[in-house]
Amino acid sequence: MSVGERRPPGARSASVKDVAATAGVSLGTVSNVLNRPERVSAATRERVERAMNDLGFVRNESARALRAGKSRTLAYVMLDATNPFFTDVAQGIELAAEAADLSLFICNSDNRASREDTHLGHLQQQRVQGILITPVDPEADSLDTIARHGTPLVIVDRIRHDESFCSVAVDDVLGGRIAVEHLIDRGHTRVAFVGGPLSIGQVDDRWRGAREAWAEAGLPEDALILIPTTALSVSEGRSAGERLAGLPSRRRPTAAFCANDLIALGLLQQTISSGRKVPGDLAIVGYDDIEFAAAAAVPLTSVRQPRHELGRMAADLVMDEADNPRHAHQQVTFTPELVARASTLG
Amino acid sequence: MSVGERRPPGARSASVKDVAATAGVSLGTVSNVLNRPERVSAATRERVERAMNDLGFVRNESARALRAGKSRTLAYVMLDATNPFFTDVAQGIELAAEAADLSLFICNSDNRASREDTHLGHLQQQRVQGILITPVDPEADSLDTIARHGTPLVIVDRIRHDESFCSVAVDDVLGGRIAVEHLIDRGHTRVAFVGGPLSIGQVDDRWRGAREAWAEAGLPEDALILIPTTALSVSEGRSAGERLAGLPSRRRPTAAFCANDLIALGLLQQTISSGRKVPGDLAIVGYDDIEFAAAAAVPLTSVRQPRHELGRMAADLVMDEADNPRHAHQQVTFTPELVARASTLG
DNA sequence: CAACAGAATTGAAACCTTTCAAGAGGAGCT
């Protein structure tokens, strides 16, 4: 195909066979040029390479994968592509995949089990080398099905109780703890935990950590109240703000620890726009330390998770499971860190 | 393979051949069950389906793709995975792909041409059915190379001058225009355009639209000033805010139109935290209407682009180019819309 | 009962790459 000419869609592209014919060598030699160039004499190599160029040869990954029995691809099934936390994790995974010269499928389950299943089905058909997933439900049977078929799978930012998979997560109990300890240090004695549903393991853990810290400080149990939300979204944060504002002032918390930054931002916005001050009337701690946390009207104190490291470690684990015959599942836990900003320090 | 048993990694999984043997039929029949079930008698079909279940058969997409000469996969090469605008576009694409039962590769060039090239190379090897891309440089040669190989390619949210590809974009000149018209309507007579670099086509278009509206309103040319930034990020917005604040008050604009919401949020934050009021001291209009725009301390007036529709249309175009032999390239332009909020209305 | 139509099923070939045992060719040594 001469330069500048567009191949009509559907037309067959050059294969190793065509290259071999053009260069006047055998198939095997072309393959050697591609995979073991040192075994081919310089002259032949050059001839083959010229033929490749002339024909615009592009390796066919499907054929490679078929032959090899597996593809050179990893996949990450995200829970929510609009949540910056997950896009950062994805970036970490991407870097690791790139370093290993693997392609990465990114899918988005959008929090729906049915979409997750569809994606998992496709990925299995693709014979991806490994799957990283933040599942809608870490106990779901569909994950076992994948494993039963022999596809390495690592759970990201969730934990499964029976440890039958590798997983990477951040210690959320500890995260809840340091958030509330910070508020206690700042002198707060009435605090709200805003978040939900508690069926999300994470949220429950953060809430547990919060209560532990509270109890250890010897504060009265009923002064730490739960403001439940139905999702971890900005709008739920706003609505929680209204409920908070509706409480009688002597029972109203002076600080809120939110299960994630989206809720915190919603709460922050609702608080400010209804004329109350942050942190004067209400101190706020978020969770995740997304980029917008620092960029909020009142920069948000937040619990930071090592997102890139999370992704990178998950990718490393899944590659180990794929390559290393003596692989053993492990549960890796990262330590979160409090980033104090104006929303609690003012 | 009996239920509950994990296939050792690397072990071969059941193929149509195995299914055929188990069900006591030929290969072709199994394939017919999969692809043309109506041609197979009910009894046989049932027998084959049971065999598939028993063996845990999963179609091998590589083999399918190899045989078919193309894969059942679309790809979107994003410019910046951390920008919510692009994740929304991706969501639109995803919906369209799902409806057509295609898988979607999402890649992130992270604004780097080298990564973009790597991704394009991989995608070409995968023989994806079509590529959607928001390119680092719409004029880049690498795009032509793809097209020359016969892979349909649609440019998203950018335009190429020679119209040699399909593209979908939003009319940015119009967007700039309506933003500034809105500010003029609100009585502003000194306005800043904050954004850059102008080498980004989009940014330049918005700036042009702004000037056109300004000129048409008969306002003095030098009362619309340009505050250039080196990137479209929150931190650049903050720094622009400092520069704005440094201007002598009689020349200081009373309103700013920002090239995107990230800049606007940075500017908003800097303005508020330095004690000035929005919109009292400075009215702000953003661009993109990302979720956080509405959730900002002062909800942000912004120019909304039909992001999902953008993605969906792009996917439709690329599928048309792949399937329809009489496909003709087209440049689709969407109309942006102003969403007025407190940051200009207060 | 023979012939036939239509439905159901079969078997082989093709897609492209990689691998590997085997072969060819050349150089150096005795």
Place this chain on the structure above:
DNA sequence: AGCTCCTCTTGAAAGGTTTCAATTCTGTTG
């Protein structure tokens, strides 16, 4: 000349699916 030892190259087979022409089977009609 005959031999070994190298390096380089070859050719065939395998991997899983789909397609399609060819074949077998079932039931009906004359």
